[in-house]
Amino acid sequence: MRDVPVPADPAPAPAPDPGRGVVLRRCALLCGALVLVTSCGRGGGDDGDGGLPGVPTGVTAEAGSATTVHVMWNAVEGVDAYEVYRGGAKVEEVPASDRMVDVTRLRPSTAYAFTVRARDADGRLGPRSREVRASTPAAVADASAPTRPQGVRGRAAGSRAVQLSWSAATDDRGVVSYDIHQGGTKVHSVGGGQTAAVVTGLRPGTDYSFTVRARDAADNVSPASVAVPLTTPGSDDGHATAPTDLRAASHRADGAYYLDLTWVPPRTDGTVTEYQIHLDGRPATSLVYGGDAPRDRAEYSFYAGREAGVTHRVRVRARLADGTWGGFSEERKVTTGAGR
Missing domain, CATH: 2.60.40.10 (Immunoglobulins)
Structure with a gap:
């Protein structure tokens, strides 16, 4: 018969070290705290250089017809545009100079819910506004307009x-x-x-x-x-709404002279999309931008005649969100053929 080796008794487990347990517990607590701090610091996305746009307030919605709803809100400072959502779907986008929009192509006799979000120049969206609701009326066959208020x-x-x-x-x-x-x-x-x-x-x-x-x-x-x-009472000298740093020069092309203007848009409520250029004290031309209106510096060139050595006075003003013209820029003189 073959001898079977008997296994040795296992080594006794070391006695617990109270100090080591305290160290482990502290380490676990510290790691948990680090995870929590990291999570909270990035909860709403990286706020980079000043945070996300604010939440639009004062949002209202009213049916405008059987197929339209008019949505309005208060301005949010420092934004580039607003996005309007019907339920979870984006249905309209407007520049920052606008604070209202007609949502069209809706169904008659239908209830809708709307929210608004602000977007900054970097494309970052702020939180949604509170939800507002409106119901379109029933469609009718009607060719008669209402009476004048x-x-x-x-x-x-x-x-x-x-x-x-x-x-x-x-x-x-x-x-x-x-x-x-x-x-x-x-x-x-x-x-x-x-x-x-x-x-x-x-x-x-x-x-x-x-x-x-x-x-x-x-x-x-x-x-x-x-x-x-x-x-409205009070005073407004127009300086706050006037374009600044207007520069004027001229160039010659195809036998004619053109005036070349550049300026900094006024820092008003929203993006300016329309300007009026005055030449020698009278309106000469208007400039209307679409959705790509400049925010840092605008430029425009227009025909000034075929004669060299003619000195003109030019100034610019912007149409504001309230439908009025803002203040004039400083007036500049420019002579055809003189260059910059």
Whole structure:
């Protein structure tokens, strides 16, 4: 018979070291804290050089017709554009100079929910606004526009707002909304059951002219009401809204002279998309940008005639989000054929 070796008794386990246990517990707590700090520091994305855009406030939605809803919100500083969402889908995008949009191609007799997000020049989106809801009315076969709103009155409500009121318009199928225009620019909209509105975002010491139009479910729009002129109190010398660093030169091409202008856009509420150039004290030409309006420096060149040695005076102003013209830039002199 073969001898079978008997295994040796296992070595006794070392006695626990209380000090080592304390060190391990401290290490676990520290690692957990590091994980927590790292997670919190990046919870909303890297905020880089100043954080994400803010949340748009004051968001409202009103049906404008059986197929449109008018969405409005307050401005967010330092943004490049706004994105409007219906449910979870992006449906509209507007430049920062706008704070409202008509969402179109909707279904009649349908409830919708909208949110708005601000986007900065780096393409970063801020948080969604609170959700607002609106229901479109039923579609109707209607070829008749509402009557013109009557009895429009207004008063300044501080230096940056006005309050308007009017008598209800009539329509054979009912008024769905009222549009408020400042000059030729639509600046506000309210539901058909309202006969008053407060228009904000205005400038102190500025002359305005407001009209009201009624709209029905078939998108028929009434004639404009009588214009109501109003002046906001306070003073505005125009410096805050004027383009700066205007430079002027001339060049010759194809036997003619052209004036070459560059300037820095005013730092106003939103992106400026329209400018007016004055030549020798009178409006000479207008410049309108699309969605790619410059934010750092704008430039424009226009025809000035075929004669050399003619000295012109030029200045520029911008159309603002409230529909008015801002202040003029400093006037510059430029002589054809003189170069820069």
